[in-house]
Amino acid sequence: MFEVFKKEVKELLRDKKTLLFVVALPVLIFPILFGLMGFLATQASLEAEQKVHIYAITGSEYAPEFSEKIKFHKSFKLSEVKYETVDEMKAAVKAGDLDVGILIPNNARDTLSKGEQSNWQVVFNDAASINFIYKRVNDAMKSFSEILQAENFEKLGVTKEQSIALLNPIKIEKIDAADKRENLGEKIGAFIPYLLIPLVLAGASYPAIDLGAGEKERGTLETLLLTPVTRTELVLGKFFTVLASSLATACITVVSMGFWVSVAGSFFDAKIITEVMGAIGVVDLSLIFLMLVPLAGIFSSLVLAISIYARTFKEAQNYMGPLSMIAFMPLVVAMMPNMELTMNTAMIPITNVALAIKELIKGTVDYSMVGMIFAATLVLAGVLMSFCVHWFKKESVLFR
Template sequence: MIFTIFKKELTDTLRDRRTIIAMIVVPILVFPIILGLSTSVSKYFDDKQKEEVLKVALISEDTDNQFTQRLSAIPDSLGPKELIFRQDTIGLKKEISEDSLQLAIVIPADFDQQQKENQQSTIQVFHKGVNLGNKDRVEGYVSIIENTLLEDRFERLSLDKQLIDPINEQYVDISSKKEVIGKVAGGFLPYLFIIFGFIGCMYPAIDLFTGEKERKTLETLLTTPVPRWKILVGKMLVISLSGIAAAVFALVGMFAGLRLFNLVDIPGINEIIDGILTPSFIVGLLILLIPLTIFFAGIMIPATIYAKSFKEAQSVLTPVNFIIFLPAIIGMLPNIELDYTTAFIPIVNIVLATKEMVAGTIDFVLLGISYLVMVIFAALSILFSYKRFGRESNIVS
């Protein structure tokens, strides 16, 4: 009987265009579209910035000092520049604020004498902070000039560069690229399937309970000689399956965007993705998704039973979004690891366990605890739903 109810409700759910869009179309397309757009936009602005001619005013009484000479000699690898020589700062700030100038560098008149005496020279750089990238470019120019002046200074003093660098650090990172990505970006994966898993559960839950109340078919269903708990379980299975499907399609869309369409230009990204998408990882992820989506269904059903309209159900579930997403965000924070404390915190443990699975450093004892905790919470949510579903006042609108 549970399977009959499940089959009937699943058929009705798959006929709902809104549910199909939320469960399949949006999850599988949203990540490639977002990733493709963000990559294209970033590349466009980077290329545009490199092509933009940077107008730099050089203010000094001596326009032929070493700084201006070396700046003029820098090739346009950091972007084209136009040097404008000035002898005072009159109207300088106004020109920069109006973007007729992008940068201004005030060079001391005795710059060459200071360098000849091996002293430190102070230059002032005027820029507009809201114009991102301009400061980085001038820092690149100054760094090149500083290195050349330093070489001249050491050559003039007949000194070895190692005198100012007594220690040569060599950092050997024993972490694999997979571990680094798992720790840095692995938290995004569970956040993604938590979002779409929740959304995938939400629309079927509203339709199967609030929708049936609006259509006056829920009372008819309850008059059939079927125990109420079987009706609840049949509907809950459809809601959970929709959430799992939405989460899986979201992950498929993400990995397709990374792997098939090469939307991110990271060396070795394809090999890392292939290393992550192992059968054990996929099975482990699905095992974690099952109690998670059941938990989602269990907390949604009482809200959708209580609501009297589709709009009211959406309003009731909106605050629940924040309650669910907050622990997901906490799990993404750095330096929060899966241990014997966080393994007992629902949703946070799923996020952290997934990060460890992506990195390949999962502790199976902690994974088992995390899974058991989510199973307990899923069972409690089912019990709560059953008690709310059993109240006549909630069912009859």
């Protein structure tokens, strides 16, 4: 078995495609892609924040303080064309001639004294994914509302401090019982397994396809079967090669992401993230890796069994697509809001590992639960590995 393992590893290391998938993708391509995505998202948000909006306003004389605030706001520019009705403004917004239209009624200043609300209308396109228009107009409206409130309270002889107490009779002081690690771990803890687990599957898929369907297509499988090695030893040698490739991809990715995060931290303020990552001890990091080992065994068994069944390299690739979708579904479940590690969720394969990794990052894990999940995943990996060995012994599968 060990000789088969050494032979398969040597062949994989000679294959440039394998090195691309196992080494180049995690070290260079994935960080570049994530960095590019972050850069583009930041640029899009920055452009949206800095954009100057063309606005039109009707009834500005009824709310001069509001009109002045909008007029001198750095993000607004008054339209040269005057619009009087909602329909005119809607048409201009749809045509792209106007970003926002504001209609102020003539009773804007009088309704509050009568115990009524003034109905203002804001016309804009809210379909954009990043849109600061409504927030900026709303902030200006709140500022004008405070002016109206102060005027009416003054008429009633209420001081500024009393008016604040009347409007907000209860002041809440927020005291967060969670530490920084737990707080940030809740936010990024679900993302880490979402990155690691698919990489464990991806790291197993390509070598498995080559060691099974690739051997069939090249006609070298028959030669291997003629060697004085039992089929059990042969398939186990291939299995451990796929397992090693899967774990290597995950490890290289973790090291690579840690390196790039440290590099980014030297250019940007990432003190909180650095502190949280530094708070994760060696024991928790080791447990995260150990949780991935039996999971990698499950994936390695599945992809190798599929590759053994497939007639050609292309057919094996076609089978990997549905498997990836099936593997993603439990990850989506783990990322759902308020999803916690309980006895019920601990019984769901892949979901249980993802939730355990999240709890380990947060520092709130129940280690007995981790042990149970590790044991259950290890048993499932053993069952699937046994099936893979049995599958490899069937002539009807090998020579379809």
